Amino acid sequence: MSIRGLKKKQPKTFKVKIITVDAEMEFSCEMKWKGKDLFDLVCRALGLRETWFFGLQYTMKGICTWLKMDKKVLDQEIPKEDPISFHFLAKFYPEKVEEELLQEITQHLFFLQVKKQILDEEIYCSPEATVLLASYAVQAKYGDYDPNFHEPGFLAHDELLPKRVLRQYQLTAEMWEEKITAWYAEHRGIARDEAEMNYLKIAQDLEMYGVNYFPIAQNKNHTDLLLGVDAKGIHIYSINNRFSPNKSFEWSAIRNISYSEKELTIKPLDKKAEVFKFFSSQLKVNKLILQLCIGNHDLFMRRRKVDSIEIQQMKAQAREEKARKKMENQRLAREKQLREEAERAKEELERRLFQLEDEARQANEALLRSQEAAELLAEKAQIAEEEAKLLAQNAAEAEQERQRLEITALKTKEEKRLMEQKMREAELIAVKLVKESDRRAKEAEHLKQDLHEAREAERKAKQKLLDITKLNYPHMVKYPQSLPTDIRDANFDKGSIKLDLKDIDLKRLSFEIERERLDYLEKSKKFEDRLKELKSEILALKLEEKQSGLYS
Numbered sequence: 001m002s003i004r005g006l007k008k009k010q011p012k013t014f015k016v017k018i019i020t021v022d023a024e025m026e027f028s029c030e031m032k033w034k035g036k037d038l039f040d041l042v043c044r045a046l047g048l049r050e051t052w053f054f055g056l057q058y059t060m061k062g063i064c065t066w067l068k069m070d071k072k073v074l075d076q077e078i079p080k081e082d083p084i085s086f087h088f089l090a091k092f093y094p095e096k097v098e099e100e101l102l103q104e105i106t107q108h109l110f111f112l113q114v115k116k117q118i119l120d121e122e123i124y125c126s127p128e129a130t131v132l133l134a135s136y137a138v139q140a141k142y143g144d145y146d147p148n149f150h151e152p153g154f155l156a157h158d159e160l161l162p163k164r165v166l167r168q169y170q171l172t173a174e175m176w177e178e179k180i181t182a183w184y185a186e187h188r189g190i191a192r193d194e195a196e197m198n199y200l201k202i203a204q205d206l207e208m209y210g211v212n213y214f215p216i217a218q219n220k221n222h223t224d225l226l227l228g229v230d231a232k233g234i235h236i237y238s239i240n241n242r243f244s245p246n247k248s249f250e251w252s253a254i255r256n257i258s259y260s261e262k263e264l265t266i267k268p269l270d271k272k273a274e275v276f277k278f279f280s281s282q283l284k285v286n287k288l289i290l291q292l293c294i295g296n297h298d299l300f301m302r303r304r305k306v307d308s309i310e311i312q313q314m315k316a317q318a319r320e321e322k323a324r325k326k327m328e329n330q331r332l333a334r335e336k337q338l339r340e341e342a343e344r345a346k347e348e349l350e351r352r353l354f355q356l357e358d359e360a361r362q363a364n365e366a367l368l369r370s371q372e373a374a375e376l377l378a379e380k381a382q383i384a385e386e387e388a389k390l391l392a393q394n395a396a397e398a399e400q401e402r403q404r405l406e407i408t409a410l411k412t413k414e415e416k417r418l419m420e421q422k423m424r425e426a427e428l429i430a431v432k433l434v435k436e437s438d439r440r441a442k443e444a445e446h447l448k449q450d451l452h453e454a455r456e457a458e459r460k461a462k463q464k465l466l467d468i469t470k471l472n473y474p475h476m477v478k479y480p481q482s483l484p485t486d487i488r489d490a491n492f493d494k495g496s497i498k499l500d501l502k503d504i505d506l507k508r509l510s511f512e513i514e515r516e517r518l519d520y521l522e523k524s525k526k527f528e529d530r531l532k533e534l535k536s537e538i539l540a541l542k543l544e545e546k547q548s549g550l551y552s
Contacts, residue, residue, distance in 0.1 A: 014074070015083035018042050018056070021112035026083060029073060036069040042088055049314060050106040052299065055091035058084075063284055066091060066291065089113060092295050093210030095231045095303065097200040102318035104193050111140070111196040114203045119162055123208045124243070127165045131176075133199055134160035135183030140195040145185045155180065191329050207243040211235070212292055214285055216264075216278040227278065229292045231300065234266060236276075249276070251300040257293050259286040412544060419541045426534045433527050440520050447512075 056067040094100035211228040226237040235245035256267040
């Protein structure tokens with residue numbers, strides 16, 4: 001036998017992609033697997049035991065359909081794709097979430113699905129309730145509020161409110177975050193599973209929670225009603241109102257539900273009551289309605305019976321788990337409180353230590369400043385002592401200088417008196433010189449006048465002599481060179497006497513003027529020399545007087 005024959009033949013498989021609310025998974029399934037085989041595989045992968053709430057949903061020709069558990073997967077009318085996609089969702093909803101949802105994973109899956117339905121506006125929620133629900137969602141995601149860590153803007157990337165609510169109110173993202181954070185801060189100490197349960201407890205009271213709606217008609221031609229199926233029964237709504245049903249059939253009051261083609265019949269338990277018939281758009285819709293009705297009715301009856309051993313064990317485990325978690329949360333809260341107190345005490349000690357270090361540093365600085373001040377004062381004292389000695393010495397020298405200056409001042413006064421006397425003498429001499437100069441100027445003027453008169457007389461005498469000569473010797477005027485010498489001499493002797501007399505007077509006068517001028521120049525030179533001497537003495541006295549003032 002060949003080695004190939006020893007090997008077991010591998011079964012054929014196909015790929016399946018399972019999409020949960022927050023994750024995706026891929027599995028390889030055998031061709032012969034039924035829907036329950038695939039469903040059990042997914043539940044095992046998720047660690048889910050409360051499987052009766054969930055199912056695998058797919059969309060075919062615009063209709064959301066649930067995978068049948070008792071039929072092969074490939075024999076059902078599913079999308080022809082690779083891998084085949086299924087959504088793992090809650091198919092049936094509990095009446096009371098706190099009592100029926102036992103596992104934490106079950107609770108978490110319901111929380112994610114209901115939250116998505118509210119955000120997608122499949123479940124209507126008032127704006128006030130959406131803010132409260134958003135605060136529980138934030139508590140479940142981020143834990144306790146810490147203003148040092150959760151700074152403004154930390155919710156910017158989280159989708160927490162339906163778009164309808166955001167459009168209804170003209171508020172900024174920062175304003176919505178402030179409102180959510182105000183509630184979020186009140187949830188301090190709530191664990192994640194507890195926050196998710198509080199979210200579901202609020203959501204289960206909403207009118208559209210857990211209701212599957214289908215359009216129906218009371219006749220074959222008009223679709224003017226909605227049929228809703230939920231955990232409590234079947235409800236008939238008007239087409240524009242999904243909140244308040246026009247008619248309701250509780251599961252306990254329904255005897256039978258059946259369909260024929262597009263017609264679906266609800267028979268009440270009371271045989272006298274009217275049978276309700278309606279029409280749907282397709283046969284598949286009637287099948288889906290019937291499937292949901294059977295599942296919800298089974299769960300309704302199951303809740304009102306004694307729990308099975310498995311459920312009792314699960315509830316006991318859930319109670320134990322809750323008690324353990326409660327104790328764990330209390331222990332963690334106590335440890336957290338102790339840690340916070342320790343941190344506060346540590347911060348206080350660090351603050352006190354820092355304060356003491358600061359005080360010590362300030363004291364050291366003050367001590368150093370005191371030492372520096374003491375050293376500076378010692379230096380100042382030494383300098384002051386040296387200055388005192390120097391001042392005493394300077395005082396003695398100043399006393400000697402004062403005595404010398406007193407003597408100098410006496411001399412200066414005497415010299416000043418002499419200088420003033422000399423100045424007065426110089427002034428008198430200057431006045432005399434001015435007067436003498438005026439007198440000499442007048443005399444010079446008179447002498448100039450006398451000289452002018454003498455020259456004028458001389459000119460006239462010469463003219464007169466010339467005239468006499470012309471009268472007595474007319475021929476000599478024309479020929480003066482031919483006169484006898486004795487005659488010329490005799491005639492000129494008379495005029496010469498007069499001319500000589502005039503010349504003698506002029507010479508005498510000129511000599512006197514020259515002598516007076518020389519005397520005046522000599523006296524002026526002496527006076528100028530005297531003035532220079534006086535100026536030199538006055539300057540010397542002024543310098544001495546200035547020096548005496550500086551010494552003083």
